[in-house]
Amino acid sequence: MIKVDRPKDSTPKGFAAAGVKERRRNRIAKIANEKMKFAAYSTKSVRDKLDKLFGRKCAFCESILAGTQSGDIEHFRPKGAVIVESAVPGGDPIKKDGYYWLAAKWPNLLISCADCNRPRTQPDYDNRKRVIGKANYFPLVDESQRATGPRGLRNEEPLLLNPCVDDPAEHLVFLDDGRIEPAIIDGELSPKGVASIRYLGLARAELLQMRARHRRIVMSAIRHIFAAMKEGRDPGTDLEDLVKLLSPDEAYVAYTRALVRQHMSPYLEELRLV
Structure with a gap:
């Protein structure tokens, strides 16, 4: 919510x-x-x-x-x-x-x-x-x-x-x-x-299952962004995908925000995400 x-x-x-x-x-x-x-x-x-x-x-x-x-x-x-x-x-x-x-x-x-x-x-x-x-x-x-x-x-x-x-x-x-x-x-x-x-x-159990599926999508984007930054590359479309997932019209935004804060806290200001 x-x-x-x-x-x-x-x-x-x-x-x-x-x-x-x-x-x-x-x-x-x-x-x-x-x-x-x-x-x-x-x-x-x-x-x-x-x-x-x-x-x-x-x-x-x-x-x-x-x-x-x-x-x-x-x-x-x-x-x-x-x-x-x-x-x-x-x-x-x-x-x-x-x-x-x-x-x-x-x-x-x-x-x-x-x-x-x-x-x-x-x-x-x-x-x-x-x-x-x-x-x-x-x-x-x-x-x-x-x-x-x-x-x-x-x-x-x-x-x-x-x-x-x-x-x-x-x-x-x-x-x-x-x-x-x-x-x-x-x-x-x-x-x-x-x-x-x-x-x-x-x-409820079915909602937890949906969030688990959503997590895989979010964490995939985060891992790709980390790999690009480690190699000195522009995160490009992976960062664009994550920004889209943070849009208020997307599903489970509150959970996405929590994942981004937890896993990307050192980079939030640099990437201007949350």
Whole structure:
């Protein structure tokens, strides 16, 4: 996951007006205890803007979406319902009202791969099968501060990383082999790092395999660059390939940056890489 700047003027054309109408209808439906409907966010213009903003990658795990799946338009704060884990060990999860008033708010929309977003049984980092996927989970530091309306948002402190708000590099650390761990902040594991790895499945086995394949490509470029510099040659296309792999639109950029910092630290300033 990398930090992504969302320009203030990037809202899709017509989306704000459609959202106002939808929120008005849903407020009436909620009062009447009727089912709310959400459609304004699912238009082609919204998807196209999200594709461009996130470079056709999952906003969470950075897997490329093009050619394999279209990706899910993801509500950072769930629109219909929120699932809260029971404070009692082994207790049933609790279902609460979602953030329906944010269903058509541009800052609340991301794009995600199905594996990060939809709950399904997957092998985790330890090869044990678990239900992984954000779904309607949205943990907070203090559950008693969960918002029930727009004004309450100021008191919430989410535990999941939002790549358009947080800098994931402050909370997540990549090991050389592609494993991911929470960063240490003031001597403690980052709570946001812990929660994001868990609920988004950032350490799931299949993702670790993809990062391992990616590592071979990155390290091949690094070795060729080292060989060229040792022989006094211009790294040429190998350096160009590595620079491309560091582009925000490429897959697993956060991991690529970690590999470059770890293996090329003496040459970073000379090559102007990171």
